[in-house]
Amino acid sequence: MNNKELISELSKRLRVSQNDISNLLASTVSAFSTAFQQGNDVSLQGFGIFQIRKKNERIIVNPSTNVRQIVPPKLTVIFKMSNTYKEKIKNIIPHGK
Amino acid sequence: MENKKQSIQELVDIIATQTNFTKKNSEEFLKEFVHVLQEYLEKDGFVKVKGLGTFKLVKNEERKSVNVTTGEAIIIPAHNKVSFIPDNAIKEAVNKPYAHLETITVDDDTKNSTIDAQPDNTVREEKSIQDEAKNNSIPNNTVIQQEEPSNNSKKTKKNKKKNPVAIVILLLLFHVAMAVSFYFYKTEIVSFFQRAVTIEENNLPQATIIDNQLSPVSIVADTVVVVETDSMPDTTNIQQPDEIIATYTPELAQNAPIKEYITVNEGSRLTWIAYKAYGHKAFWVYIYDANRNQLKTPNDVKIGMELAIPELDASLVNPNDENCVIKALELAEKYK
Known part of the structure; x- marks a missing residue:
C-alpha cells in the first residue's frame, strides 16, 4: 500500500476529505520528525515503538584497493514491534499485491 | 539514553495544534492510521508512508539455537516481523547532529x-x-x-603489530616532549628578545636554532614537533579534496589509470555502473569522461561495450561526501 492508497483508505473510513487527511498525515510525520530530533522515542500503542539509536563509527576496507576509511558515527531510527502485535502477525501470510 | 517517550496522546496534542482539527478528531485519525497500517501490513505485506518511511512484513525462516541457561538445542520457529526503513528526509533530520562528519x-x-x-x-x-x-x-x-x-x-x-604498551609509552613521551619543547621555545623567545633587541621579527626557524644549541632534549622535541605538524589532518585531508574537486577536468578522468573494465549488460546504464564502481550514481560523469572515445553522448551505452572505469582520487568519488556528489551533479547538468 502506498501513500495515495493510504490517504484514500483513511478518508473513506473517517469520512474526511482526502485533502484534510493528507494535511493530518503531513502533520503527523512532522510531529514524528520533531520528536526524533529531540531524541525522544515515539510509541504507538498496540503496534510498536520508534527509537533513536547511535551507530558507532567503524573502519571499512575496500577489498580491491585496500583503502581504509573511517566511517563516522550516525544516528538512526529503529522500529521495534510491540509484543501483542508480534504475536498477532507471527504466522500470517501476506497475499502481496 | 532517551529523554522521553512520546505516546499517541502527546502526538495528538501536537497534531491538534498544528491543524484545525479537534483533539478528538485527531486522536480518531491517529488511531485509525495505526489500524490501517496494521491491517494493510497483514494484507499487502508493505505500507509506505510518505515522509516517514516504509513498513514491510519480513519472514524469518526457522533456525536452530541454543537455550542459554540449559545449553539445550532448540529450534526457533519461522515467524514474521516488521521491518521499518526510514524515509530519507527522516534519516537526515535524525542524523543532523552528525551530518557534518565525513568519511576519512x-x-x-x-x-x-x-x-x-x-x-x-x-x-x-x-x-x-x-x-x-x-x-x-x-x-x-x-x-x-x-x-x-x-x-x-x-x-x-x-x-x-607492535606491543600496545610500547605505543602508549611512545605517545606519552611524545606529549611530554612537546610540552618541554614548547616551554623552551617560549623562554628562548623572551631571552632572545632581551639579548638582541634589533631583530624584532623573530620567526620559528631562528628560535629552533637556539633551541638546538641549548639542550639535547629540545632538539629531540623540536624535530618531533615538526613531524607532527606535517601530519596534521587539516592540511592533508581537508584542503586538498576541495582543490581536486575544483580543478577537475575531463582530461583527468581520461588520463587516470584504469581500475577495471566493466562490460555493459542488458539493462545496465552509466548510473548503475557508477553505483557499482564508486558507490554512488552521480559519479557516472567520470566514467563518461573516461570513455569519451566510444561514447558520443551519455545515452550511447550499448550492450557488450567495454567501459573503462578510471581510478580516481578518493576525495573526488567519495559517495559520503556531499561536495563530491554536488560537483558530479553539476557536471551531469552540463552534459545533458
Whole structure:
C-alpha cells in the first residue's frame, strides 16, 4: 500500500476529505520528525515503538584497493514491534499485491 | 539514553495544534492510521508512508539455537516481523547532529610517524565533535569515548603489530616532549628578545636554532614537533579534496589509470555502473569522461561495450561526501 492508497483508505473510513487527511498525515510525520530530533522515542500503542539509536563509527576496507576509511558515527531510527502485535502477525501470510 | 517517550496522546496534542482539527478528531485519525497500517501490513505485506518511511512484513525462516541457561538445542520457529526503513528526509533530520562528519581515508603508504600521529588526531577530532554534540543535547558521550581508544589500539595493532604498551609509552613521551619543547621555545623567545633587541621579527626557524644549541632534549622535541605538524589532518585531508574537486577536468578522468573494465549488460546504464564502481550514481560523469572515445553522448551505452572505469582520487568519488556528489551533479547538468 502506498501513500495515495493510504490517504484514500483513511478518508473513506473517517469520512474526511482526502485533502484534510493528507494535511493530518503531513502533520503527523512532522510531529514524528520533531520528536526524533529531540531524541525522544515515539510509541504507538498496540503496534510498536520508534527509537533513536547511535551507530558507532567503524573502519571499512575496500577489498580491491585496500583503502581504509573511517566511517563516522550516525544516528538512526529503529522500529521495534510491540509484543501483542508480534504475536498477532507471527504466522500470517501476506497475499502481496 | 532517551529523554522521553512520546505516546499517541502527546502526538495528538501536537497534531491538534498544528491543524484545525479537534483533539478528538485527531486522536480518531491517529488511531485509525495505526489500524490501517496494521491491517494493510497483514494484507499487502508493505505500507509506505510518505515522509516517514516504509513498513514491510519480513519472514524469518526457522533456525536452530541454543537455550542459554540449559545449553539445550532448540529450534526457533519461522515467524514474521516488521521491518521499518526510514524515509530519507527522516534519516537526515535524525542524523543532523552528525551530518557534518565525513568519511576519512586512512593512508597506509605514509611514513610510520604519520601512522602514529593520525589515529591520535582523529581521536582528538572526534572528541571535539563530541563536545559540539553535547551542546546540541545529544546524549551518550561516554560510550564513544570508551570505544575510541579501543579502535585506536586495534588500528595500530593491525598496522604494525607492535606491543600496545610500547605505543602508549611512545605517545606519552611524545606529549611530554612537546610540552618541554614548547616551554623552551617560549623562554628562548623572551631571552632572545632581551639579548638582541634589533631583530624584532623573530620567526620559528631562528628560535629552533637556539633551541638546538641549548639542550639535547629540545632538539629531540623540536624535530618531533615538526613531524607532527606535517601530519596534521587539516592540511592533508581537508584542503586538498576541495582543490581536486575544483580543478577537475575531463582530461583527468581520461588520463587516470584504469581500475577495471566493466562490460555493459542488458539493462545496465552509466548510473548503475557508477553505483557499482564508486558507490554512488552521480559519479557516472567520470566514467563518461573516461570513455569519451566510444561514447558520443551519455545515452550511447550499448550492450557488450567495454567501459573503462578510471581510478580516481578518493576525495573526488567519495559517495559520503556531499561536495563530491554536488560537483558530479553539476557536471551531469552540463552534459545533458
